[in-house]
Each structure stands twice: as C-alpha cells, then as structure tokens.
Amino acid sequence: MLATEGLVAVLAIAIVIALHPARVREKAPYALRALAAAGLTALVLGAFPLAVQFLGPQRVSGTLQPLNVYASDLLNFVLPTRMQAFAPAPALQVTDQLTGNLTEWDAYLGIPLIALLVGAVVRGWKNSALMRTCALVGLAVAILSMGITVHVGGTMTALPVPMLALALPRLR
Incomplete structure (x- = not known):
C-alpha cells in the first residue's frame, strides 16, 4: 500500500508540473527542501523494516499474483x-x-x-x-x-x- 501511495504521489506531482510549470518553478526550492526532509524522515523510520522485507530470510520473490486478474472491470x-x-x-x-x-x-x-x-x-x-x-x-x-x-x-x-x-x- 505504501508503494501504491508513492506511485500516486509521483503521478500527482507529474500532473501538477504539467498543468502549472511556471508556478512549480517558482515554488520548487521550497518543495525540494520539504521533499528532502520527508525523504530523510522516511529513510530513518523505514530503513530497518524495508531491509527486513526485501533482504530478510523470508523475503518474497517472483510474481506474487497472476497478472491482469486483480484489475478493475x-x-x-x-x-x-x-x-x-x-x-x-x-x-x-x-x-x-x-x-x-x-x-x-x-x-x-x-x-x-x-x-x-x-x-x-x-x-x-x-x-x-x-x-x-x-x-x-x-x-x-x-x-x-x-x-x-x-x-x-x-x-x-x-x-x-x-x-x-x-x-x-x-x-x-
């Protein structure tokens, strides 16, 4: 779920940039500082749990579910x-x-x-x-x-x- 939220956030940022490039340029320094602070906080809080999930002894590998089955009709x-x-x-x-x-x-x-x-x-x-x-x-x-x-x-x-x-x- 965290990955999905991250992807939607990136999508939203891309849409904002496409719709308002001049305003984004104006606000970019503040946004980049805020993003850096948020990224550092996420890294500190999430490093250990994510390391266990992706590098631990019970890590999941391969396809988790069949492709194109769990999709909105x-x-x-x-x-x-x-x-x-x-x-x-x-x-x-x-x-x-x-x-x-x-x-x-x-x-x-x-x-x-x-x-x-x-x-x-x-x-x-x-x-x-x-x-x-x-x-x-x-x-x-x-x-x-x-x-x-x-x-x-x-x-x-x-x-x-x-x-x-x-x-x-x-x-x-």
Missing part, C-alpha cells in the same frame, strides 16, 4: 457487487463473473456519484487548479486500476488499457 465502476448494501440481482448476475475475488471488486462508484463528479469537474474546471489536478489524478488512478487489458463483465479483452486514453477529449 469497466462495468464495476457502475454496477454494485455483493460488497454493497444495495445490489440488485441483475447487477449481481454480471458482477459475480468479474475476475479476481469479491474483496477485489471495489471499483464501484455508481452512476449518480459519477454524474455528480463529472458535473463538479465541468463546473470547476476553468476556475480551479485544484479541481483540474484532482480530476486528472482520479481519472489516471481509475485507468491504472484497470490492469493491462480492459475487462468487461468478467471477460478480459485484447484491448490494452492505455488505448482508453485515446477516447478522452483533449484536456487543455
């Missing part, structure tokens, strides 16, 4: 699974076929929340740098959660996930 964003309190039987007929297992079927947002998010982003896109950044990071994380190829209703398609980016409108 395209339909899971709009169809609830058994993990939700309200899940209609027709939705369960589809979501029970998803790859992975029940505890991994957690991409559900639902059509109302997706519509609310899209409405908020459309309304705040021009006036809020924070809205643009959060929207792009959220979209990127959702796309990255989909794995190597697009899954639809539990079927792994041959369509690579990066191809979804071609369907997105130009965001600038």
Whole structure:
C-alpha cells in the first residue's frame, strides 16, 4: 500500500508540473527542501523494516499474483457487487463473473456519484487548479486500476488499457 501511495504521489506531482510549470518553478526550492526532509524522515523510520522485507530470510520473490486478474472491470465502476448494501440481482448476475475475488471488486462508484463528479469537474474546471489536478489524478488512478487489458463483465479483452486514453477529449 505504501508503494501504491508513492506511485500516486509521483503521478500527482507529474500532473501538477504539467498543468502549472511556471508556478512549480517558482515554488520548487521550497518543495525540494520539504521533499528532502520527508525523504530523510522516511529513510530513518523505514530503513530497518524495508531491509527486513526485501533482504530478510523470508523475503518474497517472483510474481506474487497472476497478472491482469486483480484489475478493475469497466462495468464495476457502475454496477454494485455483493460488497454493497444495495445490489440488485441483475447487477449481481454480471458482477459475480468479474475476475479476481469479491474483496477485489471495489471499483464501484455508481452512476449518480459519477454524474455528480463529472458535473463538479465541468463546473470547476476553468476556475480551479485544484479541481483540474484532482480530476486528472482520479481519472489516471481509475485507468491504472484497470490492469493491462480492459475487462468487461468478467471477460478480459485484447484491448490494452492505455488505448482508453485515446477516447478522452483533449484536456487543455
């Protein structure tokens, strides 16, 4: 989980740099000092546990789980699974076929929340740098959660996930 948070933080920083290069240049000295302090603290606190994890006698090696199985299904964003309190039987007929297992079927947002998010982003896109950044990071994380190829209703398609980016409108 720490590695995932680190990757999302790097992704968010890259998006901020792409959206606001002049402002980033202006704030870079402070940000680099803060990053150095945080990095040093993380190194001091995490060195021993990470050394045991990666270099210890019971270190894990090889592939931990099958590739492209534990990935968000395209339909899971709009169809609830058994993990939700309200899940209609027709939705369960589809979501029970998803790859992975029940505890991994957690991409559900639902059509109302997706519509609310899209409405908020459309309304705040021009006036809020924070809205643009959060929207792009959220979209990127959702796309990255989909794995190597697009899954639809539990079927792994041959369509690579990066191809979804071609369907997105130009965001600038």
